[in-house]
Amino acid sequence: MIVGSAPGFPHGIIDPIEELGELAVSYGICLHVDLCLGGFVLPFARKLGYPIPPFDFTVQGVTSISADVHKYGLAPKGTSIVLYRNHDIRKLAYVTEWSGGLYVSPTIAGSRPGNVIAGAWAAMISLGQEGYLEHTREIMEASKRIQQGVKEIPELFIVGRPDMTIVAFGSNVIDIFEVNDILSSKGWHLSPLQRPNSIHICVTLQHVPVVDEFLNDLKDSVQTVKKNPGPISGGLAPIYGAAGKIPDRGMVSELLVDYMDNAC
């Protein structure tokens, strides 16, 4: 099986699903599309007229799709959907192995809470297609404004061409993780990314009324770092900077495991 993302979490860019579909068909293997982040945005963005590349079962070769209701579907955490192209493929995911009695589960996961499923149902029924369409309109417009604002800051560059509501940006002249620390001190918590060093904002409805405020704080933070480069007390820039430079990814992974082991 091969997997493509629509979009990938770091940069909000949709993988070339059509090309992956051709590969899957030519090798006779399955293609899963991770639409966890995009599932409740991309279909609506396309309806709104945004140029969204193909990502779903209309693409030959796509055999399954996952879409998280607990992300842009606005349902409680712990709810996602897997869709299969047909029943034969779906049946392959069923689990019947059990040491006692008769047992069948549609997925590997066994016991699950019903309350979050009820929450997901309630979110989808109460918002409906119109609700998701309106939310998508608002967050797509906000992310376009953020993209434009970032482009206007000469010290920054946007990573790739974002397809939806995630905007990742870095810098060739200042330490972007230092910018992130200053932003954090102002109450903005973006995600640091590596390869290339960058940070991203995942635009949600909460950001819609504060786009200008965010862009002003971003401009100020860039100027602060430009005038006073160097880590701030309690900042995470040195850690992210160092981790990005370690060529041995296994070592980074070991450090993370040790961190988790000590934190729990």
Ligand SMILES: Cc1ncc(COP(=O)(O)O)c(C=O)c1O
């Ligand atoms: C594209 C994509 N797939 C999968 C996941 C995993 O989602 P979760 O941690 O909710 O299971 C994420 C999380 O952000 C994501 O962005």
